[in-house]
Amino acid sequence: MPGIGKKSAYRIAFYILRMDQSSFQNFISSINEVKEHLKFCKNCGAITETEICEICLSTERNAKIVCIVEQPEDIFFIENTNEYRGRYHVLNGVISPLDGIGPDQLKIKELLERLNKEPIEEVLIATNPTLEGDATANYISQLLKPIGLKITRIAHGVTIGSTIEYADQYTLGKAIKSRLTI
Ligand SMILES: [Zn+2]
Secondary structure (H helix, E strand, O other), X not given: OOOOOHHHHHHHHHHHHHOOHHHHHHHHHHHHHHHHHOEEOOOOOOEEOOOOOHHHHOOXXXXXXXXXXXXXXXXXXXXXXXXXXXXXXXXXXXXXXXXXEOHHHOOHHHHHHHXXXXXXXXXXXXXXXXXXXXXXXXXXXXXXXXXXXXXXXXXXXXXXXXXXXXXOHHHHHHHHHOOEEO
């Protein structure tokens, strides 16, 4: 499990072992529910219980701006800042030649399709401020520049080398507020 070291893993294992039968059954059915009911939005890639997620369907959201993130869980952290009211697009990773991941393995083709059918005027690139995240942001901005869209990047309020997941709400909110055109 990501983020869980050996000691925590032992603690969790013993906790499960000591659970009474009904708590254990609840625990198992919760995990089952996640696998059965949660899926990825067909439009943006967010985690959802329906074919198309609430954010894509909402008329309250600004359809002119799309925020590009690496993973579906990044949406959750950006939503927590309450600073962003547009839509999202999940890449499902970043360009990483060492791991054999190129632009074709990411949801970039799907993004281009969305630019054709949605009234998008601004693309806010919120990939992590890591080497791969920056390289992916550069690739996308070069790709989209000829289309004439406004392309922005979240500012470095998020610690360089870290990930969106570990940034506190305030830092991430500030980063979105002070985004820069690239
Ligand atoms: Zn969606």
